Structures are given as C-alpha cells and as structure tokens.
Amino acid sequence: MxxxxxxxxxxxxxxxxxxxxxxxxxxxxxxxxxxxxxxxxxxxxxxxxxxxxxxxxxxxxxxxxxxxxxxxxxxxxxxxxxxxxxxxxxxxxxxxxxxxxxxxxxAAAAVRRLPPDLATFTGRHAEVEALLRAVGQVGAPTVVLSAIEGMGGVGKTRLAVHVAHVLVRAGRFADVQLYVNLRGFDPDHDPAEPGDVLESLLRQLGITASEVPSDLAERAALFRDRMHGRDAVLILDNAADARQVRPLIPASPSCLVLITSRRSLAELEEAVWHQLDVFSQEEALALLGRIAGAERVAAEPEAAARIVARCGLLPLAVSVAATRLRARAGWGLADLADRLEREGATTSEIGGAAFDVSYRDLPEQAKLVFRVLGLHPGLDFTAASVAAPAGLTPEEAAEALELLLDESLLQQRTAGRYEIHDLLRAYAGERAKAEMSEDERRAVLQRSLSWHVAVVTLTALAVSPDRVMPPIDPAVAGVSAPQAHSAAEAVPWYARERANVMQAVAVAGRLGFSSSAWRLPIAMAYFEELGQNYRELERLMSGALPHARIDGDPDGETDVARWLSFALAAHGRSAEAIEPLTRVLEARRAAGDGLRAGRILGSLAESYVGIGEPERGLEYALEGIRTIEESGGPVPSAMLTNTAVSLLKLGRNDEALEIQLTFVERSRRADDMRAVSLGLRNIADNYLQQGRYEEAGAAFEESIKVAIEVGDLYIQADSLNGLALTLRDRGLIVEARARAREAREVFAGLPEQEAARLLARIEASSMNYVE
Incomplete structure (x- = not known):
C-alpha cells in the first residue's frame, strides 16, 4: 500500500x-x-x-x-x-x-528503552526456551533474575535483548523496558558505578535531577519504589560483579531482570543460571549464511566450515567475517578462509584474525577513525565528536563511521550515534598502539577533549551569551557545534551528550589533561545549574579545583571556586565556600589581578548573605564592583544580583531597584531573555514589597510574557503568583485567585514528577500565593 x-x-x-x-x-x-x-x-x-x-x-x-x-x-x-x-x-x-x-x-510512565532485536539473530533455540521458562516464574514471591554468563563476543547481549523482545511482543512487560550497559569489561572505562546507574534509571522513570537522592542506598530504595508493581523487564548488560548489580535489582515480583556477564555471579544465589558457549558449527554456518548469503555458503561448504572454525565459532567474529564476505561479492569463501588462516590473531580473544582481515582491507581514512575509536573517551560517538580527534570534517567522519558500521565493526542503536563492542574497542586500541606513537595518541585525546570543551561552551553561550566563560577557539568545534537559539534546543542536546561529557571529564583528570579537566566542568556548569543538579555541580567543581591549580590559568581557580561556592550555597552550605574563595582572593590580589579578584569578592558577598551576614555581603559586593571597574573590566551581571540581594536583605529597596533595573537593561542588550524575565520578576517583587502595586503589576506582566517566549515555566508561574499577590493586596480577590490558578496550570502538561518538583519550588517561593 x-x-x-x-x-x-x-x-x-x-x-x-x-x-x-x-x-x-x-x-x-x-x-x-x-x-x-x-x-x-x-x-x-x-x-x-x-x-x-x-x-x-x-x-x-x-x-x-x-x-x-x-x-x-x-x-x-x-x-x-x-x-x-x-x-x-x-x-x-x-x-x-x-x-x-x-x-x-x-501512561507517561510507560518506558520503552530496549535496543532493537536484530534480524540476524540466529540459533540459541534451547537457550531461548530456558530463559522463557524462567520468566514463567514472574509473579512468584520474589523478582526473577536470569543470569547469562559466557566469554566476550559469545552473544550474551543479543540473547538477552532477543528474549526481552519476544516477551514484549507476546504482551508481557508493557509498563517498563529498560537496558543498561554496566561496562564491566570495557578496556578504556571503569565499570559503571551503581549510584550513577541508578541516577540514570530514575531519570528515565521520570524523576528529576533535584529529586534523585545523593546516597546510594536511598537511590536504590527510590528505584525499588518506582518499580514496585510495574510490569517491567530490566537488562543489566556486561555486569562486572555481584556488588555492582545488587543495588540495581527491584524487589517487586512483577519484574524480570536479565543479567549478562563474563564472570560468574554465583553470589546472586537467587538467580537462574544460563551458561552460554560459542555457537555449534550448525549455528555458526547459519549466521554466516544469513549475512553473507545462504547460496554462497551452500556452494562452498568446506570453505564455510574453515571460516567459522578460524573464527572459533565465536558469534561476534563470525558476524565480522560474514560482513566482509557480503561487502566482497567477487570473493569466494575459500578466498576469505585462506586469508583468515594466514593472519595471526593480535588480540587475546578468539576471532582476532577475523578482525584483522576486516581492518586491513579498510580504506586508510576508515582505519584512522577505527584507531581513534580505540582512544576516544566517549561511551558512544557521533560524526561530530569523532571528526575533531581524527582531524577530519564531520562529513568525512560520518562516511568512515558508516563504513565501519557496514563492516560490523560498530553498532548503532540510535540514528546518528555509534557504539563499539568492548572486544573491538580493545582491538582498536591495539591497532592505535601499534601504528601510532605515544605523542600521536595523546594528541588524539587532547583534540577530543578540546572539542568537548569548545562545543559545550558554544552551546551554553548560544543560550546565555552574557555569561563569563573561559576563552575557547571556536574553530576546534568546527561546524559541529549545535546552532542552539534557545534552551529548548540546547538542553536536549546536552542531555543526549551528558554521559559522554562526564566521561571526558573523568578521562581528562585520570590522564593528566589538567586544562580540560577544569574547563569542561566550567562549560557544563550552565546546564547543571539549569537542571538544578547542584550535587553533581558540587562534585564536578570539587574534582576540577586541584586541576585548575595545577594548570596555572588564572581563570581556572577563580571560576571553579566561584561555581563551587554557588553549588554549596544551593545546599545551604555557604560557610564551606568561604575558605576556598578566600584562598583564591589572596592569590589574585598578590598577582595584581583586579578583574578576577573582583569576581571572587562577588562570590564571597553571596556566601556571607547565605550565612546571614548581609552587611558584610554588601561590603564585599561593592568592593568587588569597584575593583573590577578600576581594572577596566565589565561587571558581571551576577555581581549586580549579589549586590541587590544584599541591599534587599538590609531593607534598602530603592538602591536595590537601581541595580535591578541596570541588570535588566544589560540583559536586553545581550539578548539574554531568560535573564530579562528573571530580572523583571525581581523588580516586580521589589515594587510589591514597597506597595507600588501598579508598577509591580506591569513588571510581573512583562516577566510572564518573556518567560513564555523563552519557555521558562518556573519564572512564568512564579511571576503569575506575584501578580496574584499584587491583585490581592489591591483588594481584587477574584482576579488574584484566577492568576494563582493559572500559576498551577502552567505545569499541567508536564510529567507528574517534574510538575511536582516545580510546584514544590513555587510553594517555597517568597511569592507563593496563599489564601
């Protein structure tokens, strides 16, 4: 049709x-x-x-x-x-x-995150039946665990994913379908921490960042609560050990957990065990025929048997060899068998010869990209993220990645994003070590880290151009920086890349790339702040601070200390920020660096207001502004806000108003409309406190209009509440109630947990409307 x-x-x-x-x-x-x-x-x-x-x-x-x-x-x-x-x-x-x-x-709670069930899935009939029989126990008093064990490349993941899809197609587990790669055996990345995995799972289940507990046990408890009674299947892939897995297991008997691992997880006594071996010769030949063509296999049965034997009957190696045949229509099976028997495996895993044949027949540019993937810090890749370290254009990188995908050297779960099996990543790392010098390998990593710094910085500046950010070379990002014109575009981009960016931070710190180890957290800070992910922001900045000191860039320690101060203040722990800020202030003064000393003074002002000393906060704020102006630099908008807050705490509203008006004017010139909306709300609140109702109402109305334009629901609702208070104080009760209802309705279209989080913020706001 x-x-x-x-x-x-x-x-x-x-x-x-x-x-x-x-x-x-x-x-x-x-x-x-x-x-x-x-x-x-x-x-x-x-x-x-x-x-x-x-x-x-x-x-x-x-x-x-x-x-x-x-x-x-x-x-x-x-x-x-x-x-x-x-x-x-x-x-x-x-x-x-x-x-x-x-x-x-x-219905939004229905989560469907399984990888695709590949059409090339072959054999394993007995194993599939055994797993399906185990699933028949779902509904028993405890959750059912099925653990699939076997060597790398034997097909554990494909089996688990296939069984999950069979069950879903049969009408089972319609509520929640989750998949997590625990990376227990990735040669270049540490196994995933259970706490980080739980945060990701909770976020997928609709829990916002600010609602995710910091304690591992609390996260596990919340996960069990959210999974309770749900018809759910969870795949925990590539588990390192039982310690990694235990916190991730739900408690509800309605749930099925499929675990894969290369190691025995005998400590999980409640699990049903399934040992997966290499293919039988019949299964290996069937996979070879499914990919390369059944007629070709039938025409050369002896050569086909030699191929699968040289691949050790390992499914991953057979798949790679079969793909090589499919791409070479002119080859006979005997040609490939001869090549495989001539090659010596360069990896400790079975099937290395099949990898050798595929790699050595690649064009040079694809070989380069494959070696880069053995060094790349990302958990998955895009053409843009590979282009910079490989020294290619995004178009050239995309062409090479698609070729590697065609050769079964990469996997793809989402369009435009690529993953590599850890055996192939190890092999790619071997090729990089054999064919590149140490300096060349470090240069690849440096270019990759610099790309991450540049692209995250440019994305943040596209949304909030008035922010003070460390200078970067835009050419590093090439044309791969997203052309984000609003938070609605930039925030989803960051959410997709966040795991890779976090991994890049870890790699930079572990391998001693100190400049990237602090610059990247600074670039990320805007998005973590926007998501109110203050715990993660504190962790990032605490880790970045020693690297900033080592790097010796005066922006480094200054900016990291200020962001650390901000994160601590968000937790009500401003007192902890005073010592590191004071240390940086002394260093900047000793260096005669008035610009950065002034910015530190602004952060100290915020800290002292946070511990209930607004007089001292105002002294630091005014000194900071004076210091920056004397040094010939522009005063950051955040310092204006700190000064205004100090004045308001001291009841000096008219002086605060002058500064607030300056803040809005500067934000308009910078086209930072979210800051304009926030500034207008603060001005309106100031007017309201002074009883200047007409001016307050006008400022609230404009703040609401701008908040709608930029999509900031919180400022929109908070300003609606402020308008309701203004109308109430004027005696317009009916109108006030209508505006207060509107404030709650702003969140009506959001997922339940997100709406609840924002409503909690509204209820904690000084402008919350209460009858």
Missing part, C-alpha cells in the same frame, strides 16, 4: 503520545513526505516568536518514544503541512488532551 495514500487517524480516537506522533507521521506522508530540513524551513517562521529551526530538532518531534510534546512546535508543524485553521485547532486540542491524559493516567 502506498503510504502517501494513508489517511490520518481520527484525532478523537488518539489515546496517547505514541499514537499522536504516529498520526503526525502519517500527516507528513500525506503532505508528500517533505524532508525534515525542508519542513524545518517552513515551520521556523510559524513559531511564536519566529526563529530558525534545525532539522534535527524537528525530526525529534516525529521520534517514537517521546514523553512530552512542544505544543507550539506541533501546531506550527501541522500548519506547515497544509492544515487549515479548523484542522490546526483540532490538532492543538488533541495534543493538549493526550499530554493531560498522560500525566493523569500515568
């Missing part, structure tokens, strides 16, 4: 976000299937306000598994696809309805 002739479903029958996205896809097909790039150019001018839209942002709207929809983007997209006003209104109503239903009915 021609997809373009399919009709869009009755929107009244659409039940959830998944069905809504499917309806959008059909609408796009009916409109002629315009490319995402073309459609983005049509949608951007229809947004409010109009803006340039990237094709990747638009394509995300059509992505399966979404849990939230941008209402403005949906309506603009529908209109760009040819819908008239009546149809646009119907789509708008349906979008609101499915998001509300998702929040109320809990």
């Amino acid at each position: 021609n997809q373009r002739n399919q009709t869009v479903p009755d929107l009244g029958q659409v039940r959830d976000i998944a069905e809504f996205v499917e309806a959008l896809r059909l609408l796009r097909l009916r409109a002629g299937g315009p490319s995402y790039r073309t459609l983005a150019s049509r949608v951007g001018p229809l947004l409010r306000p109009p803006r340039e839209l990237t094709h990747s942002t638009l394509s995300d709207l059509f992505r399966a598994g979404r849990r939230r929809l941008d209402l403005d983007l949906v309506t603009a997209t529908v209109r760009a696809l040819g819908a008239d006003d009546k149809a646009v209104a119907e789509w708008w109503a349906a979008c609101v309805r499915v998001q509300t239903l998702t929040t109320v009915d809990g």
Whole structure:
C-alpha cells in the first residue's frame, strides 16, 4: 500500500503520545513526505516568536518514544503541512488532551528503552526456551533474575535483548523496558558505578535531577519504589560483579531482570543460571549464511566450515567475517578462509584474525577513525565528536563511521550515534598502539577533549551569551557545534551528550589533561545549574579545583571556586565556600589581578548573605564592583544580583531597584531573555514589597510574557503568583485567585514528577500565593 495514500487517524480516537506522533507521521506522508530540513524551513517562521529551526530538532518531534510534546512546535508543524485553521485547532486540542491524559493516567510512565532485536539473530533455540521458562516464574514471591554468563563476543547481549523482545511482543512487560550497559569489561572505562546507574534509571522513570537522592542506598530504595508493581523487564548488560548489580535489582515480583556477564555471579544465589558457549558449527554456518548469503555458503561448504572454525565459532567474529564476505561479492569463501588462516590473531580473544582481515582491507581514512575509536573517551560517538580527534570534517567522519558500521565493526542503536563492542574497542586500541606513537595518541585525546570543551561552551553561550566563560577557539568545534537559539534546543542536546561529557571529564583528570579537566566542568556548569543538579555541580567543581591549580590559568581557580561556592550555597552550605574563595582572593590580589579578584569578592558577598551576614555581603559586593571597574573590566551581571540581594536583605529597596533595573537593561542588550524575565520578576517583587502595586503589576506582566517566549515555566508561574499577590493586596480577590490558578496550570502538561518538583519550588517561593 502506498503510504502517501494513508489517511490520518481520527484525532478523537488518539489515546496517547505514541499514537499522536504516529498520526503526525502519517500527516507528513500525506503532505508528500517533505524532508525534515525542508519542513524545518517552513515551520521556523510559524513559531511564536519566529526563529530558525534545525532539522534535527524537528525530526525529534516525529521520534517514537517521546514523553512530552512542544505544543507550539506541533501546531506550527501541522500548519506547515497544509492544515487549515479548523484542522490546526483540532490538532492543538488533541495534543493538549493526550499530554493531560498522560500525566493523569500515568501512561507517561510507560518506558520503552530496549535496543532493537536484530534480524540476524540466529540459533540459541534451547537457550531461548530456558530463559522463557524462567520468566514463567514472574509473579512468584520474589523478582526473577536470569543470569547469562559466557566469554566476550559469545552473544550474551543479543540473547538477552532477543528474549526481552519476544516477551514484549507476546504482551508481557508493557509498563517498563529498560537496558543498561554496566561496562564491566570495557578496556578504556571503569565499570559503571551503581549510584550513577541508578541516577540514570530514575531519570528515565521520570524523576528529576533535584529529586534523585545523593546516597546510594536511598537511590536504590527510590528505584525499588518506582518499580514496585510495574510490569517491567530490566537488562543489566556486561555486569562486572555481584556488588555492582545488587543495588540495581527491584524487589517487586512483577519484574524480570536479565543479567549478562563474563564472570560468574554465583553470589546472586537467587538467580537462574544460563551458561552460554560459542555457537555449534550448525549455528555458526547459519549466521554466516544469513549475512553473507545462504547460496554462497551452500556452494562452498568446506570453505564455510574453515571460516567459522578460524573464527572459533565465536558469534561476534563470525558476524565480522560474514560482513566482509557480503561487502566482497567477487570473493569466494575459500578466498576469505585462506586469508583468515594466514593472519595471526593480535588480540587475546578468539576471532582476532577475523578482525584483522576486516581492518586491513579498510580504506586508510576508515582505519584512522577505527584507531581513534580505540582512544576516544566517549561511551558512544557521533560524526561530530569523532571528526575533531581524527582531524577530519564531520562529513568525512560520518562516511568512515558508516563504513565501519557496514563492516560490523560498530553498532548503532540510535540514528546518528555509534557504539563499539568492548572486544573491538580493545582491538582498536591495539591497532592505535601499534601504528601510532605515544605523542600521536595523546594528541588524539587532547583534540577530543578540546572539542568537548569548545562545543559545550558554544552551546551554553548560544543560550546565555552574557555569561563569563573561559576563552575557547571556536574553530576546534568546527561546524559541529549545535546552532542552539534557545534552551529548548540546547538542553536536549546536552542531555543526549551528558554521559559522554562526564566521561571526558573523568578521562581528562585520570590522564593528566589538567586544562580540560577544569574547563569542561566550567562549560557544563550552565546546564547543571539549569537542571538544578547542584550535587553533581558540587562534585564536578570539587574534582576540577586541584586541576585548575595545577594548570596555572588564572581563570581556572577563580571560576571553579566561584561555581563551587554557588553549588554549596544551593545546599545551604555557604560557610564551606568561604575558605576556598578566600584562598583564591589572596592569590589574585598578590598577582595584581583586579578583574578576577573582583569576581571572587562577588562570590564571597553571596556566601556571607547565605550565612546571614548581609552587611558584610554588601561590603564585599561593592568592593568587588569597584575593583573590577578600576581594572577596566565589565561587571558581571551576577555581581549586580549579589549586590541587590544584599541591599534587599538590609531593607534598602530603592538602591536595590537601581541595580535591578541596570541588570535588566544589560540583559536586553545581550539578548539574554531568560535573564530579562528573571530580572523583571525581581523588580516586580521589589515594587510589591514597597506597595507600588501598579508598577509591580506591569513588571510581573512583562516577566510572564518573556518567560513564555523563552519557555521558562518556573519564572512564568512564579511571576503569575506575584501578580496574584499584587491583585490581592489591591483588594481584587477574584482576579488574584484566577492568576494563582493559572500559576498551577502552567505545569499541567508536564510529567507528574517534574510538575511536582516545580510546584514544590513555587510553594517555597517568597511569592507563593496563599489564601
């Protein structure tokens, strides 16, 4: 059937976000299937306000598994696809309805994160049946654990994923499907810490960063609570040992946990054990035929047997060898068998000869990229992240990565993102060590780390251009820096890259790249602050501080100490920040560095206000401004805020107002509209405290308007509450109640946990409306 002739479903029958996205896809097909790039150019001018839209942002709207929809983007997209006003209104109503239903009915809690079940899955009939029999125990008094053990490359992951998909297709485990790579045997990365894994799992289950406990036991308890009673399957892949696994096991008998490991996990006494061996010859030949062609295998049975024997019947090696055959239609099977028997394995694992053959037949550029992947700090890769360390353009890197994917030397779970099996990563590392000098290998790592610093910095500055950031060379990022024009675009990008960026920080610190070890956390700080992830921000800055001191860059210790101070203040621990700030202040003064000494004075002002000494805070704030001005530098906006807060604490509202007005004026000039919205809210609150209701109302109204434009729901709701207080104090009770209701309705379309977090912030706000 021609997809373009399919009709869009009755929107009244659409039940959830998944069905809504499917309806959008059909609408796009009916409109002629315009490319995402073309459609983005049509949608951007229809947004409010109009803006340039990237094709990747638009394509995300059509992505399966979404849990939230941008209402403005949906309506603009529908209109760009040819819908008239009546149809646009119907789509708008349906979008609101499915998001509300998702929040109320809990459908958003359905999480589907399994890797794909590959069409090349072969054999393992007895193992699959054994695992399915074990699943029959789900519903027993305890959670069912099935542990799949075996050597690297034997197919443990594919078996676990296949079984999970078989069960899901049969209607089991519809609530939650989770997958975690515990990286227990990755040659270049430490095994994943259980606490970090739990944070990731909780975030996938809808828990916000600020709600994730810091203690491992508390995280495990919260995870068990969120999984209780859920029809859930969890794959814990590549487990290092039982210690790593135990905190990740839910307690509900409705859950199934599939664990894979190269080691025996006999300490998990409650687990059902499944030992996985290499393929039988029949299974290995079947996989060879499935990839390379059954007719070719049948035509040369003796050569086929030689190939799988040389691969040690190891599924990963057979897959790589078969892919080599598929790419060489002119080869006979005997040609490959001869090559494999001539090669000597250069890796300790079985199948190294198959890797050798595939690697040595690659074009030089693909070989280079493969070696770079053996050194790359990322957990997964994009063309942009590989281009810089390889010294290629993103287009050249993408071409090489696709070639490696075609050769089965890489894996892909998500379009545009690549992963490498740890055996192949080890082999790539061997090739890098054999073919590159130590200086060349360190240069690859340095370029990779510098790329991460540059691209995260540029993304943060695109959203908040008035921030003071350490200088970077934009050319390092090339054309790979995302063209983010709002937090709505930049924050999802950071969320996708966050695990890789965190890993880059760890690699920089471990291998002594001190400059990157502090610059990268500084670049990340904006996003961690935006997500209110203050615990992680404190951890990052605490780790960065010694590297900043070693590096000797005056920006380093200054900026890291200031961010550490900010994170501690967010926890109510401002007193702990005074000593490191004072140490940096003394060093900057001794060096005659007024600009950085002034910034440190501003952070000390914030710390002293935090411990209840606003008089001393004001002294430091004013001294900091004076010091910076005398040094000829611009005063950072944050210092204006610190000064205003100190004055307000002392009841000197008029003086604070002058500074607040200056802050908003500067933010407008810098086009930092989120800061404008925040500044207007603070001005309005000041007016409200002075009883200047008309001016307060006008400032709150403008703050609300700007907050809506930039998508900051918290400032929007807080300003609505402030407006409600203003109306109440004027005696307009009915209007005040209406505005207070609006403040709560701002969060109506969010996932339940996110809405609860923001409502808790509103309730803690000084402007919370209470009857």
